[in-house]
Amino acid sequence: xxxxxxETVAGRVQRGDSEAFGMLVERxxxxxxxxxxxxxxxxxxxxxxxxxxxxxxxENIQSFDATRRFSPWIYRIAHNEFVxxxxxxxxxxxxxxDFDVVFPHLTAGETADDxxxxxxxxxxxxxxxxxxDPKYREPLVLYYFEGLSYKxxxxxxxxxxxxxxxxxxxxxxMLQKVAAKKNLYE
Amino acid sequence: MDxxxxxxxxxxxxxKFVLSGALAGLGAIILLFTLLFIASFAIFTLRQSxxxxxxxxxxxxxxxxxxxxxxxxxxxxxxxVVVLEVLxxxxxxxxxxxLLVSVVAILLIVVxxxxxxxxxxxxxxxxxxxxxxxxxxxxxxxMYGPGAQRVPDxxxxxxxxxxxxxxxxxxxxxxxxxxxxxxPSTRLPLGDGFGTGDQVVVFGEESSxxxxxxxxxxxxxxxx
Numbered sequence: 001x002x003x004x005x006x007e008t009v010a011g012r013v014q015r016g017d018s019e020a021f022g023m024l025v026e027r028x029x030x031x032x033x034x035x036x037x038x039x040x041x042x043x044x045x046x047x048x049x050x051x052x053x054x055x056x057x058x059e060n061i062q063s064f065d066a067t068r069r070f071s072p073w074i075y076r077i078a079h080n081e082f083v084x085x086x087x088x089x090x091x092x093x094x095x096x097x098d099f100d101v102v103f104p105h106l107t108a109g110e111t112a113d114d115x116x117x118x119x120x121x122x123x124x125x126x127x128x129x130x131x132x133d134p135k136y137r138e139p140l141v142l143y144y145f146e147g148l149s150y151k152x153x154x155x156x157x158x159x160x161x162x163x164x165x166x167x168x169x170x171x172x173x174m175l176q177k178v179a180a181k182k183n184l185y186e
Numbered sequence: 187m188d189x190x191x192x193x194x195x196x197x198x199x200x201x202k203f204v205l206s207g208a209l210a211g212l213g214a215i216i217l218l219f220t221l222l223f224i225a226s227f228a229i230f231t232l233r234q235s236x237x238x239x240x241x242x243x244x245x246x247x248x249x250x251x252x253x254x255x256x257x258x259x260x261x262x263x264x265x266x267v268v269v270l271e272v273l274x275x276x277x278x279x280x281x282x283x284x285l286l287v288s289v290v291a292i293l294l295i296v297v298x299x300x301x302x303x304x305x306x307x308x309x310x311x312x313x314x315x316x317x318x319x320x321x322x323x324x325x326x327x328x329m330y331g332p333g334a335q336r337v338p339d340x341x342x343x344x345x346x347x348x349x350x351x352x353x354x355x356x357x358x359x360x361x362x363x364x365x366x367x368x369x370p371s372t373r374l375p376l377g378d379g380f381g382t383g384d385q386v387v388v389f390g391e392e393s394s395x396x397x398x399x400x401x402x403x404x405x406x407x408x409x410x
Contacts, residue, residue: 014200022187055195062200101285158281 006070013061021058024070029054031146032078038129038141039082049085053078072155075148079138079156086134101159121172128178136171143168214273218295221266225300227329228259230309234358236342236387239409242375243389243401250389254337267292341366341388341397342405348382352399355388364388365396373401380404 004012006027012020032053036046057077064073122144129137142148142156154161189195232238237254240247270292274280280288309330316322316330341364343357352367366388368378380386385405390397 013197018190018197021190025187055189058190058195059198060203061197063198063203154282155278158275160282160284162284 007066007068010061010064010070011066013058014064014066018058021061024057024074025054028074032074035075035078035141035146036082038137038145039134040085041130045085049081050078053081056081069152072148072152075142075146075152075156076158082138101163121175124175124179127182128175131178132171132174136167136174139164139167140171140175210273210276214270217266217270217273221263221270221292221296222299222303224259224263224266225296226303227309228256228263229300229304230313231256231259233304233410234309234313234342235337236340236358236389236405237337239387239403239405240340240389240401242403243373247389247401250337250339254340263296267296339389339391341390343386343388345380345382345384345386353380353382355386358385364392366390366399366402367396368399368402372399374403375401376404378402385410 004023006024009020009023013024029050032050033046036050037043040046040049053074057074060077064070125140125144129141132140138157139153142153148156150161150164153164157164159167229238232251232254235254237251240254241251243250267289271280271285271289274288274292283291312322312326313330316327317332321327322330341355341357343355343364345353346356346363347354349365351369352365355364355366356362357364368374380402387403387405388397388399389401390399
């Protein structure tokens with residue numbers, strides 16, 4: 001039997017089939033928990049936030065455009081919740097304007113890392129996550145752990161695609177520096 | 187799911203999102219038209235005062251042009267562009283575009299659109315109505331009334347008589363008749379072929395009722 005797409009299920013929820021929302025919860029709970037754990041080390045905090053994400057997505061399901069993909073939509077809600085959680089914990093002021101999004105960037109298009117490189121990056125990322133600025137941590141997490149494309153990441157983070165490329169490149173560069181400091185390279 | 191079944195968590199109705207989107211869209215359209223009006227009025231003000239034509243008189247003319255820029259209008263323009271940018275960022279076309287590119291695009295639309303609206307002579311007609319017997323409602327009377335586009339050291343008017351060494355100028359902006367004196371240092375970018383009945387812009391400082399012209403430029407029908 002053909003599995004219904006997330007978009008079809010979301011469409012059913014919009015038409016009043018609230019039980020169908022359970023399918024979306026089943027499909028996304030583990031992913032969003034994994035995403036949350038990259039930002040909030042405390043598993044209870046992560047669980048609370050993921051619960052809040054599902055509540056908000058149910059409350060606002062009528063704002064979802066079923067002709068677009070569901071995954072970036074729910075990740076966007078999750079991103080907003082994590083940002084709010086980080087702001088609450090931040091010691092200093094959080095900058096309003098991000099200069100990465102002001103100027104156009106000329107970057108290479110999206111290319112897939114080879115499998116070994118990707119595996120190495122993921123392992124190093126796990127070890128070094130806490131030491132990365134959330135601005136660069138999040139694109140790395142979304143790309144390497146959640147498998148989102150540049151296009152989807154642009155929709156989740158509400159930034160230009162070229163800025164996604166720049167942040168990934170800078171994030172990888174920072175990761176290398178942190179990993180070298182921790183002697184993680186063999 | 188328990189919260190959903192118990193009714194603690196409810197779906198917000200679609201009409202709320204439709205209404206919110208429609209209001210944001212309407213707000214953006216109203217803002218854009220306001221920006222176009224402000225830009226077109228700013229260009230009209232510069233044209234009517236003659237300030238638009240003084241950059242040809244060299245560095246002093248350029249400084250006079252910048253000094254004549256309607257500051258309040260420019261501040262309003264910048265403010266409204268910022269608000270419009272915030273509204274546009276709600277949509278994919280907005281956030282997918284680098285900020286600098288979208289701001290430049292908005293400014294280009296506003297300046298070009300403002301120029302196109304100014305050329306329709308709507309401001310010219312409102313200005314004539316303001317000088318007429320009935321006038322215009324209060325805020326518009328202030329904007330368009332006699333003397334509203336007057337700028338120091340810039341005289342925009344019609345030559346009523348040629349005199350030795352210069353001419354008499356009837357000011358467009360209600361400042362009466364002024365004696366304009368020309369000497370060899372006066373800049374004449376379009377030549378000295380002007381005469382009685384011609385519209386000109388004169389740049390120069392007034393002293394004892396006489397203006398020693400730093401520059402004189404004839405205004406053709408296409409410039410008006």
